[in-house]
Amino acid sequence: MKKNILIILLGVVINASGFAQDITTVRANEDISDNLDLEAVASVFGDSKDLEDFEYKLNDPELRISNLDLNRDGYVDYLRVVENSENQTVLITIQAVLGKDLYQDVATIDVERDRNGRSSVQVVGDVYMYGPDYIIEPVYVYSPPVLVYLWGPTYRHWHSPYYWGYYPSHYHRWHTHSCNVYRRNVHVHINTHHNYYYPRSRRSSTAVHMHNKTRRNDYGRAYPNRSFSSRNSDVRNTRDLNARRGVGSSVSSRQPGSSVRSAKSRSSNASYSSNPGSSRSSSGRTYNSRKSYSRSSASSEQVTRSSNSRSYNKSGHSSSRSGDVRSGKSSSGKSVNRSGANSRSGNNRSGAGRNSSTSSGSGRGKRR
Secondary structure, X not given: OHHHXXXXXXXXXXXXXXXXXXXXXXXXXXXXXXXXXXXXXXHHHHOOOOHHHHHHHHOOOOOOOEOOOOOXXXXXXXXXXXXXXEOOEEEEEEEEEEEOOEEEEXXXXXXXXXXXXXXXXXXXXXXXXXXXXXXXXXXXXXXXXXXXXXXXXXXXXXXXXXXXXXXXXXXXXXXXXXXXHHHHHHHHHOOOOOEEEOOOOOOOHHHHHHHHHHOOEXXXXXXXXXXXXXXXXXXXXXXXXXXXXXXXXXXXXXXXXXXXXXHHHHHHHOOEEOOOOOOOOOOOEEEEOOOEEEEOOOOOOOOEEOOOOOOOEEOOEEOXXXXXXXXXXXXXXXXXXXXXXXXXXXXXXXXXXXXXXOOOOOOOEEEO
């Protein structure tokens, strides 16, 4: 009898300790918005050669730029990129794919070109995710190749062909991590040579108008009580939340809200030449992080992966980009060969004007 009682008590103690461990994995000071660092998004955007490449990087299983799991299935949500344009304004929307025909906007990128051919960029967190007016304005140290592409003669409209159950062949799902682990991992993908400012308002009224017409808020409508204002009733947005918590940006040298320049200063510093033929600084720039990008003016838009190039071959699919400007071998001897069923002829895109037709997804992905 005594033996049975001891066994029962031991079982209760073990279950109680296990329950306590489960509780400690949920941190009271974490927020949904902590799972997608918009500075990392801005940095990856600046290092992308076009919007297809940008979507590729957002969902790269090795980079792991995102840790979002809005549908709570234990896996990071696929992020698709949708573009709309009007005159000299391009609205780039990042949407989480949550189910069959279920999408949630998580952020937009406003790109606008002025009469002098200079472009401005603002990354705007969706109000449901980040609260109102959570804006990051990156100031790049070079003219991003994606901007040269957007205003260049090879431009072609990009609307992601992927959806629930149909993804690129290089892609595979991965489990989420705690916010602390995610923050430690993602900060290495933020180019610290760039500056990231936090203005209080959007530059482009045209981008606001376009987004109001095209916004997807399927998750927000289903769960209104999980919006930022419901989660954090005493602060306006993620910038204010981070300031209250004493949490800096992923780049430790910056604090949210502390790097807000005047409109005049931003206008002069956050503008980039949109001349498609323009090349970068003659001295070249090198950004070293987990990935090393060698940039020089010898080839105005050529990017060579030097430290962590790799070959994707998952579930029997090999991915190579036939038109990709990336080439070469890494120090580990692995070659970048993206395609197979997913081959892209990115640099052979034609069309001098804006073609608003939706890109076909045939031959680019696989069904899961």
